[in-house]
Amino acid sequence: MTTPTSTYRLQLRPEFTFDDARDVVGYLTDLGVGAVYVSPVLDATPGSTHGYDVTDPRIARPALGGEEGRLALADALRAAGLGFVVDIVPNHMSIEVPSANPFWWDVLSKGRASQFAHWFDIDWSRDRVLVPVLGSADDLDALTVEGDQLAYYDQRFPITGDASGTPQEVHDRQSYELVDWRRGSTELNYRRFFDITTLAAVRVELQDVFEAVHAEVLRWVADGDVSGLRVDHPDGLADPTGYMQRLRDAAPQAWIVVEKILHPGEQLPISWPVDGTTGYDALGEIFGVLVDPAGEGALTSLAADLGQDTDYAAVEQTARRLVTDDILVAEVHRIAALVKDVDTAAARAAVAETMIAFDVYRSYLPDEAGHWHSSIATARERRPDLSAALDSLDRQVTDDPQGELATRIQQTSGMVVAKGTEDTTFYRYTRFAALNEVGGSPDRFGIGVDELHRLAAAREAGSPGAMTTLTTHDTKRSEDVRARLAVLAEVADEFAVHVRDWSPRAGLGEPSLELLAWQTLVGAAPISDERLVDYLLKAARESKIRTTWTDADEELEQRIRDWPAAVRDAVGDEVDAFVDGITPHGWTNALSQKLLQLTAPGVPDVYQGTELWDFSLVDPDNRRPVDYQQRRRMLARIGDGEVPAVDESGAAKLLLVHRALTRRRDRPELFRGYRALHAEGPAAEHAVAYARGADDGLVVVATRLPVGLGRAGGWRDTTIELGPGEWTDLLTGDVLEGAPARLASLLDRYPVALLVRS
Template identity: 80%
Template sequence: MTGDAPASTYRLQLRPEFGFADARDQVKYLSDLGVGAAYVSPVLDATPGSTHGYDVTDPRLARPALGGEPARLGLADALRAAGMGFVVDIVPNHMSIEVETANPFWWDVLDKGRASQFAHWFDIDWSRGRILVPVLGSADDLDALTVEGRELVYHDHRFPIAGDVDGTPREIHDRQNYELVDWRRGNTELNYRRFFDITTLAAVSVEKQDVFKAVHGEVLRWVEDGDVTGLRIDHPDGLADPTVYMRRLREAAPYAWIVVEKILHPGESLPASWPVDGTTGYDALGEIFGVLVDPAGEAPMTALAAEAGQDTDYAAVEENARRLVTDKILVAEVRRIAGLVEGIDPVFAQPAVAETMIAFDVYRSYLPEVGESWTRAIATAKQRRPDLAVALDALDRQVTEHPTGELATRIQQTSGMVVAKGTEDTTFYRYTRFVALNEVGGSPDRFGIGLDEFHRLAAARDAHAPATMTTLTTHDTKRSEDTRARMAVLSELADDFAGAVRGWSQEAGLGEPSLELLAWQTLVGAGPISDERLVDYLLKAARESKLRTTWTEPDEAFEQQIRDWPARVRETVGDQVDAFVAHITAAGWHNSLSQKLIQLTSPGVPDVYQGTELWDFSLVDPDNRRPVDYAQRRHLLARIADGEVPPVDASGAAKLLLVHRALTLRRDRPELFRGYRPLRADGPAADHAIAYGRSEDLVAVATRLPVGLAEAGGWGDTTLALDAGPWTDVLTGRTLDGTPVRLASLLDQYPVALLVRG
């Protein structure tokens, strides 16, 4: 550990309707809940109206729309008085240029071109001469330009005018340092680096020391003043040199807790040279959920997907989706990289660059420190495209001989974009065999993990990254933890679910296999759900899959079919779907409590996403950014504080109890959460128990595969041996004197127990 880690964090999504003052009003509740630190979304000035804050426009300012500097200080003071930390999400990779007048640095570059003092802030290819700005509806729209003062105006867009204002608006435009073009040209001709495929987010060159200081100065001042105790770093894979960046940040904030939003594939670790405390927890999410999945469900779910007409070869689906990204979406980036390959005709260099990025089995390589992933990518590309061997050899040679050169830097920065857009944002909406596995950093082709593997990974986390963040829900997860937990029940009832879907699809199919399977799983996983939420989600999923409709080329007839679908379901099979949901709800609650206990007590710093201390059946953003009813949560927490031990029911109070007791214990008795030792139950249902000790004085016990457990007759004579007691279950207050303990007695009220000795 390199920074001072909090006992836990609670994620707050700040937005104009919920600013610094509103967050301050929740500090007492968070403290009563047991939270160690408030962890907030980006708080620097952002695009007007932004609901998330990742579109920063001016890193020198605490966002006025959130209350500005006075309100920020008020929140910091309240957290300090409560003995809580303050963790801030920062965005070093890019800035928003969507509203040109809101970003003073980009405005100056548009005005002065290469002569701007901020020109080096942005990664612009000046060989074109002018900055290409893809905002027009068509090339003919240049005639729609007007002049207002010293600004060119195009609908809601405003641009600076350099020089005189003589002539027509079009003539004035042609004299500027920027060129307004049809938005469709962005993917193929853009000459500034962007964030993924979003042309309104321009990449920032923070590898340059003066740029780093300028864009981090305000946040680092907060750290130095003691207002901010932790930093969450967004999208480090987009940085030119993540290692240098992390070292520079650590030097500037030596005592801060620093975690990075790094997506690790199974078996991958953070580069050892990064002086950070860990990731934001997607790796732990996959492990915790994976142990709750029944591998017996794989064959029936695969058969259902194949029967529906879906390609069940995950590798093939992923490769095709990534190729779509390199060939259609990130064309400008691929061309720019290909132009750097020496001695190879760009005609051959371009597909060689694309194939290499398509072939990555991780998001990016970290040359020269970590080279295995680069070597594997080149080998895979050669296997797939032997006709490109000469170009691939030239690319490999140049990158390995100059691992810090421009070619190596750009291809590593861009590979993460290809993987993210191709896998997370496309494949995860096409390969919908069992969508609970389709999570950020997840591997949909790995149908769960076993108990031994779970314990091995948890022990490794304790040994190598004890201060890493762990999570179950974030603003970027494809679905919330409770939605995912209920879906896990489907792995135990795969034959029943497959049979039900076959019947439902005959009555109310959607006609596109991937979306149809996703839709049925969503209905049972997140139900009951309003038509509006369901339609919004399915439209986003359909557009992201890019099979029948897209964001830029919508199929209106198909999208109308999606809008009509909830009503069709209600009229035909609605009662059957509702009955299936009712059948799996209780088991889903048990899975929710089990994964929450594991997350809150296993190695790492647990984060609670806003509102998920009660049941939360959210889907992908913006669905997961809906307002939280804190009054309801304060009321239930007060009842628990008065001694109520609630049942496991629709109120979710049992989950609130679990969160409160576990977080409070972590905060007040941190010595209990040291080390990790797997514990093995004995008896006929031993494989249904997940048990481990942290210190010698704390044991956590959770239930896995609750449907199979019930079908086998319950715990029976299954026992768990404990060290000499007495032990107290902090959830129920019951004391255990004897050992071994019968799990049928220990877990008769809740499917989980948190035992403290003494």
Template identity: 70%
Template sequence: MTAPASTYRLQLRPGFDFADARGVVAYLRDLGIGAVYVSPVLEATPGSTHGYDVTDPTRMREELGGEDGFRSLTAAAREAGLGVVVDIVPNHMSVEVPSANPWWRHVLRDGSRSAYANHFDIDWSRGRVLVPVLGSADDLAKLTVEGDELVYFDHRFPIAPGTGEGSPQEVHDRQHYELVDWRRGNTELNYRRFFDITTLAAVTVERPEVFDDTHREILTWVNAEEVTGLRIDHPDGLADPGAYVRRLRDAAPHAWIVIEKILHPGEHLPESWPVEGTTGYDAMRETLGVLLDPAGEEAFTKLADRLGVRTDYAAVEQEARRLVTDTILVAEVRRIAGLLDGVDVDAARAAVAETMIAFGVYRSYLPEVESTWTDAVERARDRRPDLDAALTTLDQQVRGDPEGELATRIQQTSGMVVAKGTEDTTFYRFTRFAALNEVGGSPEVWGMGVDEFHRLAAERDAGRPATMTALTTHDTKRSEDTRARMAVLAEVADDFADAVASWTERCGIDEPSLNLLAWQTLVGAWPISDERLGDYLLKAARESKLRTTWTEPDEEFEKSVAAWPARVRDEVGDEVEAFVRRIEWPGWSNSLTQKIVQLTAPGVPDVYQGTELWDFSLVDPDNRRPVDYDLRREMLARFDEGLVPELDVSGATKLFVVQRALTLRRDRPELFEGYRSLSADGPAAAHALAYARSEDLVVVGTRLPVGLEAAGGWGDTTLTLGEGEWTDLITGATIAGGVAELSAVLTRYPVALLVRS
């Protein structure tokens, strides 16, 4: 296995297909990228804009150009010297359009006798497959029969052979499926799903025959060396993630494999997993954390209290997770509780729910990793001593058979509770400082010190040096540059608190957590259109589930949220813009520092599409807007002509830094072997973030730029370099070895990439 020097993530969709991806390969080569990294490429729900709703894993997606289009893309990448990394989805398939999913259609038609009956995680003991699609139970009267299909508006379902006589209701009653009110899905569904999405049915990939059927197409490309790497989506939903990655490694021995595993602070991948690492959310958390001013925490906590936003994170998270177990994942909790022997039904459900609520990480990995399971059970027992007997039985049964159905299902489902309860609910309720509310983030932990950052970087280099690192992904709550600018707010926390209090008094949103989130978002993403901001705030309001939800919207409240951006622009827009101008340059400094750190620190850096220039995006679908590659090509061409750009609103400097760092990493990999922290000396030493990747490569960035400027700059702060002459590959400046003045090293930019001649 040879890991790519770096990757560049492309979001494929009908408007940006294999041919379009092929068209940017040369640009990515010139940018210094090591591998083209694409979103799922297998057949998906018609019109899908992301590809995670796979409908047929045996075929390349025709809307993207099919097999010929994919082959053309991989050939272009190979000719340019780039690898190809593909995102795959082993946990679930889309069943939204049965005609698009031949396996699911077969199951609906033939029931438990179908050749694919066990390809999906269906509880056949409960009889017919529940399909929650009707507007109400009365809508059964609206069914019609058309040929060999049962039709409900745009939904079409197969009719089992020999069952098509009589009224539509009579035909329906003979089928292997039952169409029911969509509201019954959360409580009665009898197939496992992806989170709370009933149109994504879980696949039993733990069965060898199912693994073979779902992976045959993509492994053909891997073994032909057309595909050089795989990104595995949602491994925590699998019955046995460890067994899955071992089977995948056996099938693809030479592929670079990373998994979308979110690691909490202090958590590590099990040692037995033969993968290169994760998709990099842990590195994202660390890179932002080291740039955050600890002095800002008190002011932001006081601001939240002043505005009525809750600051007791543990309580907010616990309530959000309980909302998930009690109202959203009810069917899953019931199914797990039904496996618990000798316990009253209500006590069994409560014990299962409480244990999943108490998880400190996404899931446990029994029997290899027991501590997370033990911690969850003990925490549940502390919270609910009345459930001691039920929890003891649950613990004993799970430990006694760690590969049994009970242990498997509760581990699969805990990740759903954590993700829905924390990422998709708590992060929109606990809005004290939203830059920390990121996938893999810990909003209750305010950053980290420089020494801890270096320790973790060295640990990554020693343990999993080929893991992916990221700053922005298709799933992040906000882009890297938005977070970088928001990090500046911690340095001007008192002034921002006063401004928000004043703005809120004049035109706040009538829901405290959304109101505080809205002001941070407005400043972080400015300039942003009213439409983009309105769409984001509507999604945030529904995700928080406080005043409105996706399923039970409060129309009047949502109208006021939609109108808020225009109202703010009219009433306080000039003040907001002035505040943004004040923190804009420090935000650029943070952006460049976190970018050069990601591109040069241990791990394989991924560049999310478009973020090589300033990108102030928010959560999807905002972060999936089209990218202007013509503009980027033009800028690269100017660099080739000798331009060293100014640090300004164009973002050219970021592109310049990205190209210089990635090209060095690709062309001189020997410089990136090892990691050693470096410490500056002098009055501004705390503002330097520096390390050596080898004896001949030193990276320097700037921390807390507002404080640095207030203190008068670098002054006589120094950094000791090895003897000899050093060149900053970004600016071209030369620096003598020995004790170097940081004011000379960082004259033009807040970052430097120093290589010894």
């Protein structure tokens, strides 16, 4: 097995195909990348922009160039000495366009008699598969018969048997039932991905299903075309441990990382034979050390003054309850039906309360039962009236931890946590939005330097092959937006004064959204009206406070559309001046967190385009095209010796990424081991430093809390001990002796240094 020195994430889509990816292989090689990591490449829903909606796992997606394009890309990567990492989606398949998924089409055609009926997690007690696609219950009148298919506007469904009679009579003889889309949340009889009825869960816990849906990708691994696998959403699997062991047995030589979101302090199950997570835990740690805890009070007061509930636990509990009671009702009902000796209402309440109480995404029974017992205890405390029902639920689950009840509640708890926390609470509790990130906890206001060192050393000791990341296709905002927002924690009082002044003149009228809007405006500037409006509309709908995706508040949504112009007219110059004041400090934070990510233990991933400043927001904003011609030109100048200034071009970040990745690739022995270094002097708390390599031959120095550093008079006489010998800063080319180095000199050009012993 070859662990890559780094990865570079490419979002493949019909507009950026295998051939387009092959065209940038030379650039990525020059950048210093160790492996190219691509979004799912199996056949997907027609027009899909992300590929997670797989329809046929047996073929490379034709819209990306098919097998010919895949092989050409694999050959180019192999020739360049780069690895090839592919994202796989074992939990679900898309059924949005039934005819695009031959397995689902067969199930709709033949019902439980289909050879693929067992592929999908369907409750056949209803006999017919519920398909919630109609605009209303009366819309069956809109059905027509077209050959051997039923047509509902532009959607098509198979007809089995006699096609005579009215379209509704034909429909009533089928193995599926088309119903009002609103019934999906309450009556759906197949398991889905979160609340998305067009993504049906796949039972990969069954050996024949596992083999069928993995055969093609595993062939690529066996042929040497693919060197690594990224596993999407393992928490939705019936048996994650068994799945990981089966995958490892089938691909013993592959580097395998899993998109497992760990709560602070949580660890991957030791029974999973994988290299680690995809790095959200590292993201929270690296960003956390840049956050000034002194800003918490002022930002909390501001949120409260605007009218926001600042009790995070209460906001989160309310949001999760919304998910169990309104969004995942069908899943709760299906689980509750398995609870014995308890009346229906009490069973449903006990199941919901237990999932609401989880402090992590899911438990892993029987190996790790602590989180299960903790959630049951919390549920009992919150709902003593459900004591008997909770006792019965707990007894059944612990007596049969691999039974259907235990399996389904574990699969579903992650959905409740993700929908309730990431997709709802993070848009409601907006006190300091930079903390509202996948795998993070908005009530944990940063971490200290010693804690960062402890966690980094633990990663080196336990999972040195784990991925680390700062930006992904799922992050709520890019790394550079968060870096600028981190400055707000240092100028919290000033920011609060501005917002209290700006809001009465150009507010939105909904406290959570309004505070998020001001932070987004200053964090992502310069941002077009269109991008800002699209983001705020999504945020407002995800929060589900005043408007939703299915029940729009037209007054609020129009106010959102008008907001950018209203801001410009009322306070535009003031906002611009504030942004100008914090931007240089944001650059410092951005360079610091990037250097820490690229040099700390783990395998760093660079999300497409983020080698320059990138101020993207949540998807689809972060899937915009990348200008690789611009990056090639800038990298060529760096290759010719340019040492760029830290400015709006982002060239300094490109230099840092290039030098760190190249050194990792060319001298991997320098990135083993980990030893914390501590600065000495009046500004020591503003430095993060560590040594790596067997003889501490590489030293990393980064700046934190730059506003406070400037206010205190800079580095002054602060020093750091480098050890004997001559040292070269790979960023500037400066050479210095190993006596205690003065940070005022070492960091006079860049706020970071990457030093190697000559």
